Structures are given as C-alpha cells and as structure tokens.
Amino acid sequence: MKDKKSILITGGAGFIGSHVVRLFVNNYPEYQIFNLDKLTYAGNLENLTDVENKPNYTFLKADINDETQISTLFIKYKFEAVIHLAAESHVDRSIEDPLAFVKTNVIGTMNLLNAFKNLWKNNFNNKLFYHISTDEVYGTLGKTGLFTEKTSYDPNSPYSASKASSDHFVRAYGETYGLPYVISNCSNNYGQNQFPEKLIPLFINNIINNKPLPVYGDGNYTRDWLYVKDHAIAIDLVFHEGKKSETYNIGGFNEWKNIDLVHLLCQQMDDKLNRLKGTSEKLITFVKDRPGHDLRYAIDASKIHTELGWKPSVTFQEGLALTIDWYLENDIWLNHVTSGAYQEYYQKQYH
Ligand code: NAD
Ligand code: TYD
DSSP: OOSSSSEEEEEESSSHHHHHHHHHHHHHHTTTEEEEEEOOOOOGGGGGGGTTTTTTTEEEEEOOOOOOHHHHHHHHOSSSSSEEEOOOOOOOHHHOOHHHHHHIIIIHHHHHHHHHHHHTTTOOOOOEEEEEEEEGGGGOOOOOOOOOOOOOOOOSSSSHHHHHHHHHHHOOOOOOHOEEEEEEEEEEEESSTTTTHHHHHHHHHHTTTOOOOOTTSSOEEEEEEHEEEEEEEEHHHHHHHHTTEEEEEEEOOOEEEHHHHHHHHHHHOOOTTTOOOGGGGEEEEOOOTTTOOOOBBOOOHHHHHHHHHHHHOSSSHHHHHHHHHHHHHOHHHHHHTTTHOOOOHHHHOOO
C-alpha cells in the first residue's frame, strides 16, 4: 500500500463524489483512494457498494469541520493529492441555515488547506489540492452572455457566497504559501444517485408518487445541465492535466428553462411508466419563488475543451433517459433516502 499514491477524495459518499470515487478506484489501481465523508443526510455508502471491497479503496468517516481529526488523518495517511467535494450543496437549505454552510464550506475547506499545507510545506513537489466548485459563484446572468473563467465573482445565495469564499481561500493559499492548487467551477449536474432535494430527482420521485411538481415562480429560470459522469471525466482530466493555479469552467453547452425541462421530464416519465400522454404534466404546480433566485447560469466551457479536449459525451435527452431508468430501477435506494428526515424537510420546504 505504501508505494501507491495516496489520494484523498472528500464528500465521496455524495452525488458527484461517488461518481468520482468510482472512476478513480476503477481506473487507477496504482492510487490508494481514501473517501472521507461525514455521511450527512446527503452522504450514502449505498452509492459505492460496487467498489467498497476493492483493495485500493478506503472509507474514512470524518468531519472536515473537526480540525484535530483532519490534521491527524493527514499525518497518518500522508495524502499527496486532495480532490475536495465535501460541502453543503443545496441553495434552499442555505437560505434556512446559512451558518451551516459557512462552517462546512468555508471552515471545513480551511481545515483541509491547513492540514495539507502543514504536511507538505517543505516540499510541495508533485502535490495537488483540487477544489471542486460551482458556477453559482459568478452570480446571475441576464438573458445573454456566458460565464468565463475571468467573470468576476458576484454570489447571491448563502450557498454560493460560501463556495465563493472557499474558492478565494484556495487561491490565497496558492499565492501566499505556494500551495499547488487547481479549481473547477461546474454548472448544474444531474444523473444517478442525486439526492431528491434538487430539481430533477425531486420531480422524478414526485411523478412516481403522483405528487405535485413545485415549480418556483414562473419557471422562467435557466440552468446549464451536465450529466454527472461527464463531470467526473472532466475532474479526472483537470486533476491529471490541468495547469496549476488555474481555474477551469465545466458546463454542458445545454441551457434549459426550468419549465421546458419539466415538460420534457414529464413526457419521458409518461413514456417510461406507460402512462397516458399528459398525465405527469397535470402535476405541475407553480409555487412561491425562491428568495434571491438567480435568473440564469450558463458556462463558456471553451477553455477545458480547447486545452484538455473535454466535451460532454451524451445529449440531454440521452442523459435524462439514463437517469430516469436508474431511479425506476433503484426504488430501494430511493425509498431509503426519502424516509425519515427527508419527510420533515419536505413538509417544511413545500408546505
Ligand atoms: P452532495 O450534497 O450530494 O454531497 C456532499 C457530500 O459531502 C455528502 O456525502 C456529505 O455527507 C459530505 N459532507 C457534507 N458535510 C461534510 C463534512 N462536514 N465533513 C465531511 N463530509 C461532509 O453534493 P454534490 O451535489 O455531490 O456536490 C459535490 C461538490 O460539487 C460540492 O462541493 C458542490 O458545491 C459542487 N458542485 C455541485 C454541483 C451540482 O449540481 N450538484 C454543481 C457544481 C459544483
Ligand atoms: P436546484 O436543483 O436546487 O439547483 P440550483 O438552485 O443549484 O440551480 O434548482 C434548479 C432550478 O430549479 C432552480 O432554478 C430552482 C428550481 N427549482 C424549482 O422550481 N422547484 C424545486 O422544487 C427545486 C428544488 C428547484
């Protein structure tokens, strides 16, 4: 084990993290992959049953907010590279409890940066701190334009403000201490294993259960959607080939107004469930808007395309069909994550 490169992935039991862990464990037997996760409501080891017994995989249950625990683990396992995904990730929850987002997204990131710096400060050669971030740090776009890597930060929600802050700290550690880093800012992900609090899995689950589909405001908000496995491939590329101290924007070249996306989802669900055309659309219900709701996000992903040759591999229609199939086949997973605390969250958020 000692001659293997030791790689820490934080938040690996979550949605995107589990796809990244799987890709790295399967593709890089020469790495020892440590998945560090607190297993909050969003973390679920059922996402990783297919790799849990691989010899190059180790799970560490830990909290990035716990400074002592984190520095002890860095000293013990000598992580040479970090891919940092652990975060509180849902905008609506950040409106309810902003401080939880500061604690995990800002202080938690600081604890990782400090532990990494303290371990390697005398020799940063061949080390890397890769911070995974979001396009939401750039704020909102009007009807036109795209976010580039040079767009100024202008976050509007407690979630995006906490992610922006963590991005700034990563860069500051690079400038101040010479810590080797790379950052990527990605658009909205969708796909297998996403917790059903985000738009697409929430609506899939509600359609299955004939429950209303709560569209915020008039539904004329635009997001740029990327299939999660394409994000994991982009992370692999940036990790191995990205230039140090740089940012890469990752996006789907795939903008959808929420209401148009919901119509497409309803049509695909009717097909898959053998329901009469138009059945799911009847569930659409316009509800009170989210405060501070960003109108539009859209990424200019030309830098990662030109420099690293990355582009999405599936169309939205294909990715959405794969996603729906997965949720329909994994009713046990869906039942586990929607029992208990989820019911309380749902009542509070939507009633
Ligand atoms: P997620 O909420 O599904 O998973 C987050 C994971 O982090 C969970 O496994 C959770 O248990 C773990 N975690 C939370 N707090 C922790 C703590 N204090 N200590 C250790 N582990 C903790 O999130 P996701 O959607 O997979 O997002 C992963 C990362 O990607 C986040 O940093 C997010 O900001 C970023 N991102 C997400 C999207 C998206 O569309 N989901 C888009 C761009 C960027
Ligand atoms: P979400 O999946 O929460 O991602 P983000 O806020 O990070 O973009 O929401 C995607 C879009 O869908 C966003 O414009 C808010 C909207 N939305 C609804 O209309 N209803 C809902 O119940 C949810 C969760 C989101």
